[in-house]
Amino acid sequence: MSGAIIRIGTRGSQLAKAQASEVRARLMVAHELPEEAFAIEVISTSGDRILDRPLSEVGGKGLFTKEIEMALAEERIDIAVHSSKDMATALPDGLEISAFLPREDVRDVFIGRTAPTIAELPEGATVGTASLRRQAMLKRMRPDLNVIIFRGNVQTRLRKLEEGQADGTLLAIAGLNRMAMTNVATEILDPDAFPPAPGQGAVCIESRIGDERAKSLVAAIADEATTIALTAERAFLAELDGSCRTPIAAHARLNDDGTLALHGMILKPDGSEMHQTRREGVVEDAELIGRLAGRTVLQAAGPGFFDGWAN
Numbered sequence: 001m002s003g004a005i006i007r008i009g010t011r012g013s014q015l016a017k018a019q020a021s022e023v024r025a026r027l028m029v030a031h032e033l034p035e036e037a038f039a040i041e042v043i044s045t046s047g048d049r050i051l052d053r054p055l056s057e058v059g060g061k062g063l064f065t066k067e068i069e070m071a072l073a074e075e076r077i078d079i080a081v082h083s084s085k086d087m088a089t090a091l092p093d094g095l096e097i098s099a100f101l102p103r104e105d106v107r108d109v110f111i112g113r114t115a116p117t118i119a120e121l122p123e124g125a126t127v128g129t130a131s132l133r134r135q136a137m138l139k140r141m142r143p144d145l146n147v148i149i150f151r152g153n154v155q156t157r158l159r160k161l162e163e164g165q166a167d168g169t170l171l172a173i174a175g176l177n178r179m180a181m182t183n184v185a186t187e188i189l190d191p192d193a194f195p196p197a198p199g200q201g202a203v204c205i206e207s208r209i210g211d212e213r214a215k216s217l218v219a220a221i222a223d224e225a226t227t228i229a230l231t232a233e234r235a236f237l238a239e240l241d242g243s244c245r246t247p248i249a250a251h252a253r254l255n256d257d258g259t260l261a262l263h264g265m266i267l268k269p270d271g272s273e274m275h276q277t278r279r280e281g282v283v284e285d286a287e288l289i290g291r292l293a294g295r296t297v298l299q300a301a302g303p304g305f306f307d308g309w310a311n
Protein backbone atom coordinates (compact mmCIF):
# COMPACT_ATOMS: atom_id res chain seq x y z
CA MET A 1 0.00 0.00 0.00
CA SER A 2 3.00 2.34 0.35
CA GLY A 3 3.01 4.97 -2.35
CA ALA A 4 -0.63 4.42 -3.27
CA ILE A 5 -3.45 6.39 -1.71
CA ILE A 6 -5.02 4.57 1.22
CA ARG A 7 -8.81 4.67 0.92
CA ILE A 8 -10.62 4.76 4.26
CA GLY A 9 -14.35 3.91 4.16
CA THR A 10 -16.73 5.43 6.68
CA ARG A 11 -20.35 6.38 7.23
CA GLY A 12 -21.18 10.03 6.72
CA SER A 13 -22.35 11.01 10.20
CA GLN A 14 -20.27 13.56 12.06
CA LEU A 15 -19.29 10.88 14.58
CA ALA A 16 -18.25 8.39 11.90
CA LYS A 17 -16.19 11.01 10.09
CA ALA A 18 -14.51 12.01 13.35
CA GLN A 19 -13.58 8.35 13.89
CA ALA A 20 -12.19 8.02 10.36
CA SER A 21 -10.15 11.21 10.85
CA GLU A 22 -8.77 9.79 14.08
CA VAL A 23 -7.69 6.62 12.28
CA ARG A 24 -6.05 8.72 9.56
CA ALA A 25 -4.27 10.90 12.14
CA ARG A 26 -2.91 7.85 13.96
CA LEU A 27 -1.75 6.24 10.70
CA MET A 28 -0.06 9.50 9.64
CA VAL A 29 1.93 9.57 12.91
CA ALA A 30 2.73 5.85 12.95
CA HIS A 31 3.97 5.76 9.37
CA GLU A 32 5.13 9.38 8.89
CA LEU A 33 2.69 9.85 6.04
CA PRO A 34 1.15 13.14 4.87
CA GLU A 35 -2.60 13.68 4.91
CA GLU A 36 -2.57 13.45 1.12
CA ALA A 37 -1.66 9.76 1.40
CA PHE A 38 -5.26 9.11 2.49
CA ALA A 39 -8.69 9.45 0.94
CA ILE A 40 -11.72 9.30 3.25
CA GLU A 41 -14.61 7.76 1.28
CA VAL A 42 -18.05 8.44 2.73
CA ILE A 43 -20.51 5.58 2.17
CA SER A 44 -24.22 5.84 2.90
CA THR A 45 -25.69 2.88 4.82
CA SER A 46 -29.26 1.61 5.23
CA GLY A 47 -28.98 2.41 8.93
CA ASP A 48 -28.48 6.07 8.04
CA ARG A 49 -31.43 6.09 5.65
CA ILE A 50 -34.13 4.16 7.54
CA LEU A 51 -34.93 6.48 10.41
CA ASP A 52 -38.56 5.87 11.24
CA ARG A 53 -38.38 2.42 12.80
CA PRO A 54 -36.40 0.95 15.70
CA LEU A 55 -33.19 -0.82 14.77
CA SER A 56 -34.54 -4.04 16.20
CA GLU A 57 -37.28 -4.07 13.54
CA VAL A 58 -35.27 -3.09 10.49
CA GLY A 59 -32.57 -5.70 10.79
CA GLY A 60 -30.17 -4.83 13.55
CA LYS A 61 -26.52 -4.10 13.62
CA GLY A 62 -25.53 -5.06 10.08
CA LEU A 63 -27.41 -2.03 8.80
CA PHE A 64 -24.61 0.36 9.64
CA THR A 65 -21.91 -1.76 8.09
CA LYS A 66 -23.32 -3.64 5.09
CA GLU A 67 -22.66 -1.11 2.33
CA ILE A 68 -19.23 -0.29 3.74
CA GLU A 69 -18.31 -3.97 3.88
CA MET A 70 -19.45 -4.39 0.27
CA ALA A 71 -17.17 -1.54 -0.77
CA LEU A 72 -14.32 -3.20 1.13
CA ALA A 73 -14.96 -6.63 -0.40
CA GLU A 74 -15.11 -5.05 -3.88
CA GLU A 75 -11.81 -3.24 -3.26
CA ARG A 76 -13.35 0.21 -3.62
CA ILE A 77 -11.80 1.02 -0.24
CA ASP A 78 -8.77 -0.45 1.55
CA ILE A 79 -9.90 -0.26 5.16
CA ALA A 80 -13.24 0.38 6.85
CA VAL A 81 -13.67 2.28 10.11
CA HIS A 82 -16.60 1.35 12.36
CA SER A 83 -17.92 1.80 15.88
CA SER A 84 -17.38 -1.72 17.25
CA LYS A 85 -20.76 -1.48 18.95
CA ASP A 86 -22.47 -1.42 15.56
CA MET A 87 -20.77 -4.60 14.33
CA ALA A 88 -22.37 -8.01 14.32
CA THR A 89 -20.24 -10.85 15.70
CA ALA A 90 -20.19 -12.72 12.38
CA LEU A 91 -18.41 -10.79 9.65
CA PRO A 92 -18.95 -11.32 5.91
CA ASP A 93 -16.71 -13.93 4.28
CA GLY A 94 -13.30 -12.58 3.43
CA LEU A 95 -13.29 -9.73 5.94
CA GLU A 96 -11.74 -9.43 9.39
CA ILE A 97 -11.24 -6.92 12.17
CA SER A 98 -7.58 -6.05 11.89
CA ALA A 99 -7.29 -3.45 14.68
CA PHE A 100 -9.06 -1.75 17.56
CA LEU A 101 -8.01 1.78 18.52
CA PRO A 102 -7.42 2.51 22.22
CA ARG A 103 -10.84 2.54 23.82
CA GLU A 104 -12.60 5.77 24.74
CA ASP A 105 -14.71 6.14 27.90
CA VAL A 106 -17.23 3.26 27.84
CA ARG A 107 -19.99 4.98 29.82
CA ASP A 108 -23.45 6.10 28.81
CA VAL A 109 -24.70 9.54 29.68
CA PHE A 110 -28.13 10.98 30.30
CA ILE A 111 -28.98 14.23 28.59
CA GLY A 112 -31.87 15.75 30.46
CA ARG A 113 -34.01 18.61 29.16
CA THR A 114 -36.48 18.91 32.03
CA ALA A 115 -34.36 17.27 34.77
CA PRO A 116 -30.59 16.75 34.99
CA THR A 117 -30.67 13.14 36.21
CA ILE A 118 -32.78 10.05 35.57
CA ALA A 119 -33.73 9.94 39.26
CA GLU A 120 -35.07 13.48 39.12
CA LEU A 121 -37.33 12.93 36.11
CA PRO A 122 -40.96 13.44 37.04
CA GLU A 123 -43.30 10.45 37.18
CA GLY A 124 -44.20 9.25 33.68
CA ALA A 125 -41.57 11.38 31.92
CA THR A 126 -40.61 10.52 28.34
CA VAL A 127 -37.13 9.33 27.37
CA GLY A 128 -36.09 8.82 23.75
CA THR A 129 -33.72 6.03 22.72
CA ALA A 130 -33.43 3.49 19.91
CA SER A 131 -31.42 1.08 22.00
CA LEU A 132 -33.22 -1.88 23.55
CA ARG A 133 -30.45 -2.13 26.13
CA ARG A 134 -30.93 1.46 27.27
CA GLN A 135 -34.70 1.04 27.20
CA ALA A 136 -34.55 -2.12 29.34
CA MET A 137 -32.12 -0.70 31.90
CA LEU A 138 -34.11 2.54 32.14
CA LYS A 139 -37.37 0.67 32.66
CA ARG A 140 -35.71 -1.43 35.32
CA MET A 141 -34.64 1.70 37.22
CA ARG A 142 -37.83 3.63 36.54
CA PRO A 143 -40.78 1.46 35.39
CA ASP A 144 -42.94 4.59 35.25
CA LEU A 145 -40.95 6.16 32.42
CA ASN A 146 -42.34 6.30 28.92
CA VAL A 147 -39.66 5.21 26.46
CA ILE A 148 -40.05 6.34 22.85
CA ILE A 149 -37.95 5.56 19.77
CA PHE A 150 -35.22 8.06 18.96
CA ARG A 151 -33.43 7.09 15.76
CA GLY A 152 -30.91 8.98 13.72
CA ASN A 153 -27.40 10.19 14.34
CA VAL A 154 -26.37 12.03 17.48
CA GLN A 155 -27.21 15.47 16.05
CA THR A 156 -30.69 14.30 14.98
CA ARG A 157 -31.43 12.88 18.43
CA LEU A 158 -30.28 16.03 20.18
CA ARG A 159 -32.45 18.10 17.86
CA LYS A 160 -35.48 15.92 18.71
CA LEU A 161 -34.73 16.43 22.38
CA GLU A 162 -34.41 20.19 21.95
CA GLU A 163 -37.73 20.27 20.09
CA GLY A 164 -39.33 18.80 23.18
CA GLN A 165 -40.11 15.34 21.81
CA ALA A 166 -38.71 13.86 25.05
CA ASP A 167 -37.59 14.92 28.51
CA GLY A 168 -34.25 13.22 28.07
CA THR A 169 -32.17 10.87 25.99
CA LEU A 170 -29.17 8.58 26.48
CA LEU A 171 -25.96 8.52 24.47
CA ALA A 172 -22.48 7.06 24.64
CA ILE A 173 -20.05 9.56 26.12
CA ALA A 174 -17.42 8.25 23.68
CA GLY A 175 -19.26 9.69 20.71
CA LEU A 176 -19.78 13.02 22.44
CA ASN A 177 -16.10 13.18 23.39
CA ARG A 178 -15.05 12.49 19.81
CA MET A 179 -17.20 15.38 18.59
CA ALA A 180 -16.15 17.71 21.45
CA MET A 181 -19.77 17.76 22.66
CA THR A 182 -19.36 16.22 26.11
CA ASN A 183 -20.89 19.34 27.66
CA VAL A 184 -24.43 18.34 26.58
CA ALA A 185 -24.39 15.47 29.10
CA THR A 186 -26.19 16.19 32.37
CA GLU A 187 -25.47 12.87 34.13
CA ILE A 188 -22.74 10.29 33.64
CA LEU A 189 -24.06 6.82 34.41
CA ASP A 190 -22.15 4.34 36.57
CA PRO A 191 -21.06 1.48 34.28
CA ASP A 192 -21.57 -1.07 37.05
CA ALA A 193 -25.25 -0.21 37.31
CA PHE A 194 -25.76 0.78 33.68
CA PRO A 195 -23.21 -1.26 31.71
CA PRO A 196 -22.42 -0.34 28.09
CA ALA A 197 -23.17 -2.22 24.91
CA PRO A 198 -20.50 -4.75 23.92
CA GLY A 199 -17.81 -2.80 22.09
CA GLN A 200 -19.02 0.65 23.11
CA GLY A 201 -16.33 3.31 22.88
CA ALA A 202 -14.01 1.22 20.71
CA VAL A 203 -13.35 2.12 17.09
CA CYS A 204 -12.36 -0.82 14.93
CA ILE A 205 -10.76 -1.20 11.54
CA GLU A 206 -11.88 -3.91 9.16
CA SER A 207 -9.85 -5.14 6.22
CA ARG A 208 -9.80 -7.94 3.68
CA ILE A 209 -8.38 -11.27 4.86
CA GLY A 210 -5.14 -11.73 2.95
CA ASP A 211 -4.50 -8.03 2.39
CA GLU A 212 -1.22 -8.07 4.26
CA ARG A 213 -0.37 -4.49 3.35
CA ALA A 214 -3.54 -3.19 4.99
CA LYS A 215 -3.03 -5.49 7.93
CA SER A 216 0.53 -4.39 8.64
CA LEU A 217 -0.42 -0.75 8.11
CA VAL A 218 -3.11 -0.84 10.81
CA ALA A 219 -1.16 -3.18 13.13
CA ALA A 220 0.94 -0.14 14.07
CA ILE A 221 -2.06 1.61 15.62
CA ALA A 222 -3.78 -1.41 17.22
CA ASP A 223 -4.32 -1.36 20.99
CA GLU A 224 -3.75 -4.62 22.81
CA ALA A 225 -5.81 -4.00 25.96
CA THR A 226 -8.79 -2.98 23.82
CA THR A 227 -8.37 -6.07 21.64
CA ILE A 228 -8.48 -8.30 24.72
CA ALA A 229 -11.52 -6.57 26.23
CA LEU A 230 -13.38 -6.63 22.93
CA THR A 231 -12.56 -10.30 22.41
CA ALA A 232 -14.31 -11.10 25.68
CA GLU A 233 -17.29 -8.80 25.06
CA ARG A 234 -17.82 -10.04 21.52
CA ALA A 235 -17.58 -13.68 22.66
CA PHE A 236 -20.27 -12.94 25.25
CA LEU A 237 -22.41 -11.40 22.51
CA ALA A 238 -21.77 -14.32 20.15
CA GLU A 239 -22.77 -16.84 22.80
CA LEU A 240 -26.08 -15.03 23.17
CA ASP A 241 -26.40 -14.78 19.41
CA GLY A 242 -26.95 -11.14 20.12
CA SER A 243 -28.16 -8.49 17.77
CA CYS A 244 -29.97 -5.21 18.24
CA ARG A 245 -33.00 -7.39 19.05
CA THR A 246 -31.79 -8.35 22.49
CA PRO A 247 -30.90 -6.05 25.36
CA ILE A 248 -27.33 -7.13 26.08
CA ALA A 249 -24.67 -5.24 28.01
CA ALA A 250 -21.04 -6.21 28.51
CA HIS A 251 -18.03 -4.47 29.91
CA ALA A 252 -14.58 -6.06 30.04
CA ARG A 253 -11.46 -4.38 31.34
CA LEU A 254 -7.99 -5.23 32.57
CA ASN A 255 -7.38 -5.21 36.33
CA ASP A 256 -4.23 -3.59 37.71
CA ASP A 257 -2.61 -7.03 37.93
CA GLY A 258 -3.17 -7.59 34.21
CA THR A 259 -6.05 -10.06 34.55
CA LEU A 260 -9.31 -9.60 32.70
CA ALA A 261 -12.66 -8.85 34.34
CA LEU A 262 -15.95 -9.16 32.46
CA HIS A 263 -19.39 -7.97 33.53
CA GLY A 264 -22.19 -9.28 31.35
CA MET A 265 -25.94 -8.67 31.50
CA ILE A 266 -29.12 -9.55 29.64
CA LEU A 267 -32.57 -8.14 30.25
CA LYS A 268 -36.09 -8.33 29.00
CA PRO A 269 -36.92 -5.25 26.93
CA ASP A 270 -39.36 -4.00 29.57
CA GLY A 271 -36.74 -4.41 32.29
CA SER A 272 -38.89 -6.87 34.21
CA GLU A 273 -36.15 -9.48 34.30
CA MET A 274 -32.36 -9.12 34.45
CA HIS A 275 -29.52 -11.61 34.68
CA GLN A 276 -25.89 -10.65 35.17
CA THR A 277 -22.57 -12.30 35.83
CA ARG A 278 -19.00 -11.30 36.60
CA ARG A 279 -16.07 -13.43 35.58
CA GLU A 280 -12.31 -12.97 35.82
CA GLY A 281 -9.35 -14.78 34.35
CA VAL A 282 -6.11 -14.52 32.44
CA VAL A 283 -6.13 -12.50 29.23
CA GLU A 284 -5.28 -15.56 27.15
CA ASP A 285 -8.76 -16.84 28.07
CA ALA A 286 -10.59 -13.71 26.91
CA GLU A 287 -12.71 -15.62 24.40
CA LEU A 288 -13.50 -18.41 26.88
CA ILE A 289 -14.39 -15.92 29.63
CA GLY A 290 -16.86 -14.25 27.31
CA ARG A 291 -18.36 -17.56 26.17
CA LEU A 292 -18.72 -18.91 29.70
CA ALA A 293 -20.25 -15.66 30.96
CA GLY A 294 -22.74 -15.86 28.11
CA ARG A 295 -23.65 -19.43 29.04
CA THR A 296 -24.05 -18.45 32.70
CA VAL A 297 -26.62 -15.74 31.97
CA LEU A 298 -28.39 -17.96 29.43
CA GLN A 299 -28.74 -20.69 32.03
CA ALA A 300 -29.91 -18.23 34.68
CA ALA A 301 -32.50 -16.86 32.28
CA GLY A 302 -33.75 -20.31 31.37
CA PRO A 303 -35.60 -21.44 28.27
CA GLY A 304 -38.37 -19.10 27.31
CA PHE A 305 -36.53 -15.92 28.28
CA PHE A 306 -36.18 -14.96 24.64
CA ASP A 307 -39.64 -16.16 23.62
CA GLY A 308 -42.00 -13.69 22.15
CA TRP A 309 -39.50 -11.01 21.22
CA ALA A 310 -36.47 -12.77 19.77
CA ASN A 311 -37.31 -11.75 16.25
Ligand SMILES: NCc1[nH]cc(CCC(=O)O)c1CC(=O)O
Pocket residue numbers: 083084085086154170171172173174175199200201202203
Ligand atom coordinates in the same frame (compact mmCIF):
# COMPACT_ATOMS: atom_id res chain seq x y z
N1 LIG B 1 -25.56 3.22 17.51
C1 LIG B 1 -24.91 4.44 17.17
C2 LIG B 1 -23.60 4.58 17.84
N2 LIG B 1 -22.59 3.73 17.59
C3 LIG B 1 -21.53 4.09 18.38
C4 LIG B 1 -21.91 5.18 19.14
C5 LIG B 1 -21.10 5.86 20.13
C6 LIG B 1 -19.61 5.71 19.99
C7 LIG B 1 -19.05 4.43 20.48
O1 LIG B 1 -19.70 3.65 21.19
O2 LIG B 1 -17.86 4.18 20.17
C8 LIG B 1 -23.23 5.51 18.79
C9 LIG B 1 -24.05 6.61 19.32
C10 LIG B 1 -24.48 6.41 20.75
O3 LIG B 1 -24.86 5.31 21.14
O4 LIG B 1 -24.46 7.39 21.50
